[in-house]
Amino acid sequence: MRTVVVTGGGAAGMIAAVFAARRGNRVILIEKNEKLGKKLYITGKGRCNLTNDCTPEEFLENVVSNAKFLSGAIRAFSPQNTQDFFEEIGLKLKTERGNRVFPLSEKASDVTKFLSKELEKEKVEIALSEKVEKIVYRNGCVSEVLTDKREIACDSVVICTGGLSYPATGSTGDGYLFARAAGHTIKEPKPALVGIETKENFARLQGLSLKNVALHAYLNGKSVFCETGEMLFTHFGISGPLVLSVSALVNRSAPEEVLFKLDLKPGLTEEQLYNRIERDFAEAKGKTVENGMVKLMPSRLIDFILARAADKNKRVSEISNAEKRKIVSVMKGFEIRMLRLRPIEEAVITAGGVNIKEVNPKSMESKLIQGLFFAGEVLDLDAFTGGFNLQIAFTTGYIAGNHA
């Protein structure tokens, strides 16, 4: 019987262990925490958005880095396969807005609970509070795993140690060290799905959430993102769903290459907004322009718009047509400049990781060392929010487990 050691008991590791065991291997799953799935537990605000009910093509459109690497894998273990798998092991699911799939119980802990049951059923040896310290390679093959407690001779190792985000959950980048020791290159880890610090000081707007706004992002003047949704001002700059998404696209660019433009009224054309302002100003006769704009947007924002467009103390009647046009253009394209992304520890996802050019996409096996496999966030793969990142973990975990 072959021995497979799975390093890391997160989403990717648990799936890899189940499928490696179903192939008749002796499987040892080693997790340095005292329990499995510590990160899974906090996913989807404790509800775990475990996949997205979409086609493989739609899934690939939501992968930010190296979608092509996954194009075969996602057909081998698709979002539908993931849902079937979880239903088969007893976890009931439901689908919400944006095709996001959650446990019916709305408990992320249930995902780990049912996976743990399955691991037990498949007789996987689970070692908790045990840390893999080294993987020994001999003559181009995996030979043994050294932990802080023992040496394990094995035929294959699946590295599922995650990235560098939320290190308190156990993802501290150990897998990069094991991969480097095997000769692999690591694409520099970067934060993704994270808040953005801005050159503008938005501290006065802290906590202000804007719904139904459009965020545009430009890299060296070229449009790379335009989506309508929700964003949030914070003490450091901007955050919220739109900003998390855009962070994944600008995390390898110098701040001066990046420009955001916020459209506060995406539902109105410039002409319609101009007419709306004229109407509001007519109704606000005798008032200051600041007061004349209260129906148009949250009052805390008005200052920021007028600072770039007109004197806020002027009466609405004193505002020229050119100034009204300027207000329109600032409201439709409020420029925000990036200072830096928030640190990787705060990021939902780590972009970068084990170079996928050195990994076989059909098996997730290293092209450098026989018997060495990778799955999950440790690989240079990342996607937008919506259940796509866990799907990456499940798909690559399934493939690695089956081939290990």
Ligand SMILES: Cc1cc2nc3c(=O)[nH]c(=O)nc-3n(C[C@H](O)[C@H](O)[C@H](O)COP(=O)(O)OP(=O)(O)OC[C@H]3O[C@@H](n4cnc5c(N)ncnc54)[C@H](O)[C@@H]3O)c2cc1C
């Ligand atoms: C707050 C938050 C919310 C999220 N919500 C969602 C969501 O709703 N939907 C979604 O798709 N994605 C979500 N994600 C992303 C998703 O959680 C990750 O992409 C996914 O968990 C990665 O799985 P993984 O198994 O590769 O790594 P991890 O889950 O990080 O697991 C790695 C495991 O390896 C263990 N380990 C590390 N080194 C060693 C070692 N040397 N020895 C032994 N064990 C080791 C760690 O302790 C850890 O348990 C969220 C992430 C965060 C931070």
